[in-house]
Amino acid sequence: MARSRHAFDVRHQSGFPTIALTCFFLLYLPIATLVVYAFNSGTSIATWEGLSLRWFQAAWNNDKVIDASLRSIQIATCAAVIATAVATMAAIATTRTRPYRGLNAKYAFINMPLMVPEIVVAVALLIFFSRIKVATGYSGLGYLIAAHTAFCIPFAYLPIRARLETMDLSLETAAADLYASPWQAFRRVTLPLLWPGILAGLMLAFVISLDDVVITEFVKSGGQDTLPTYMLGQLRRVVTPEMNAISTVFLLLSIAIVTIFFFVSRKRS
């Protein structure tokens, strides 16, 4: 009985598992190679000369790398917090309601940064911000934070909206019946229930901001390299395993955040 079921599984398609496992292997092979060579003691990123941590040390002692990393984290933190705050408000405004005029337009507009090619937005911001820079004389990190916030909003918005759609209004109505002010009802009822969605949105926005290359490359003023734009600049030169070391740390950070995100959103369902 068991044998015959094994011999003919309706879900089976021959060759598919082989292709799938090969794909998984190929998906991780380049990343694994990159990580392994970060520990190379030689100066080559292709010839293995022995185990060493010298390139991690080199990256750690490289002021430009530390500088760019701190700037990346600063921008990502600001952008993610602002984007999540405004996305939460927008999500509350666009869910749990009867359709009203402009609702679909709002929804489409919030998701617009996902659809327009990044290079086009980058070019537009280059022109727009260079005008403002000339007009105001301000050339600080504000431009990068503003630009990052804008493209992070849809990423923060989606999980918050998804979470809100699973919550009905009855608890908030009950709170209002018990004389809670709208703000109290929000603080004590909506926010605690919405928290996993907000946390997921915040983490997504943070990772997206941290990863951005194109828009940052076009918007940044001189001396405002983030870690990705610094790396992009370095890739033009002769690459040493220092790049692998930086990438490895960066990868670990992203994977850690995604893993937390995975568990937060899994608890949700």
Added chain:
Amino acid sequence: MGTASEIARRIEAKDIRDRWLLSAPALIIIALCAIGPLTIVFVYSFLTPGDYGDVVWKFSPDAWISVLFQRDIFDGTWSFADAHLSIFWRSVWLSLMTTLLTLVLGFPTAYFIATRPERTREIWLFLITIPFWTNLLIRTFAIQEVIRNEGIVNALLTGTGITDRPIQMLYTDFAILLGLAYVYFPLMVLPLYASMEKIDFRLVEAGYDLYANRWKVLRRIIIPLAKPGIVAGSILVFIPSLGAYVTPRVLGGGVKLMLGNFIELQFGQGRNWPLGASLSMTLLAIVLAALFMYIHFTARRGGNTHG
């Protein structure tokens, strides 16, 4: 004092007003720092290039004409701009090939994940998602290392004696294709999985009961049921491929340009901002057309494609 229905209407009007106020910050930020500036690009595409970049405020249709044509410096006649056309062609062709490659490999992968027992399914999905959330530049750099002349692929090829010299893969169209397929692979697998997960395998069983073979079941039952995922995945891979900048820059090495790099060139060494602007608008138009076709396709199929 109004009637009850009037009061209800007023409450609803206030609710809608509050909702607009609440969404205003997000809308304003996106308008100012993402979508609004696109109108400036549109305006710039009709101006004259300045000598040192930027523009001179004088109307000129030249930027739009030179998207496809070029003017002979000596006699002023227009002819097809072969260089521009070849970049357009490379962008579209590589994006289509990327879509096809990820589809052919992503379909079995998504199917494999969808047919795993529920408990391990999440782990496989997680393994697909991880590379997607790691930095695109790092993944491109990883591909660069693997296919460079001293990389492990060439080491394997020469080591096993298949070739006696390393094959130049970096800075070719093949490298860009490989890189694009590698970085956008998860974008194909995830929507495919989403549609396959919902497949009712009793339909497949019925197919076998009616003497269909595996190939027929795949072609007549599984592929049609996975169609929304196929379309969504193809759009999700095609659009970012077409506008790709980082991957062709790193793997094409400035030799093999795609549209994104060509646009950047106009704002850098090219010093032709209007041309860069008109090329950006062209790219945007192609992307919006693709999206429009997608929305049209899903709308025609009705609500069953959603959720």
